[in-house]
Amino acid sequence: MFSKSSIKKTCEYCNKEYIPALYQFKRQKYCSLKCKWKTRVLREKELGIFKGGYNRETHIRLWLDAKAITDISAPCHYCGIALYPEKFVIEHKIPRVKLKTKAMTQDITNLVISCHNCNSEKSTTDYNDFIKRKHGRNK
Numbered sequence: 334m335f336s337k338s339s340i341k342k343t344c345e346y347c348n349k350e351y352i353p354a355l356y357q358f359k360r361q362k363y364c365s366l367k368c369k370w371k372t373r374v375l376r377e378k379e380l381g382i383f384k385g386g387y388n389r390e391t392h393i394r395l396w397l398d399a400k401a402i403t404d405i406s407a408p409c410h411y412c413g414i415a416l417y418p419e420k421f422v423i424e425h426k427i428p429r430v431k432l433k434t435k436a437m438t439q440d441i442t443n444l445v446i447s448c449h450n451c452n453s454e455k456s457t458t459d460y461n462d463f464i465k466r467k468h469g470r471n472k
Contacts, residue, residue, distance in 0.1 A: 393418040410445035
């Protein structure tokens with residue numbers, strides 16, 4: 334059997350000794366997720382990849398301000414309620430679980446703006462069935 338000292342490794346980021354997770358001796362390179370993330374950030378900086386730390390709402394509001402658009406509301410695709418950048422969901426007409434590729438999930442013709450209620454109510458329901466049910470209930 335192995336002794337505890339024989340299964341220790343050295344972290345590639347901080348050079349501290351650590352005991353890898355079970356069955357991860359060959360794969361694990363870092364003593365913690367913190368060291369793994371710090372290494373990733375350093376590697377991305379070296380490659381010139383800089384990720385912004387702003388949320389979606391900030392990007393949308395800056396874009397609208399730059400375009401001098403004052404009415405920043407948009408209607409929910411299903412119920413028509415007025416939505417603002419901090420309160421909407423990007424909804425897939427055909428649910429993601431039924432799509433086979435990443436390109437299909439990002440297809441702009443499959444995406445609509447929805448409120449949280451309609452998004453959770455629709456879930457994985459077929460788009461046409463949900464539209465019929467939603468509009469049938471409102472009449």
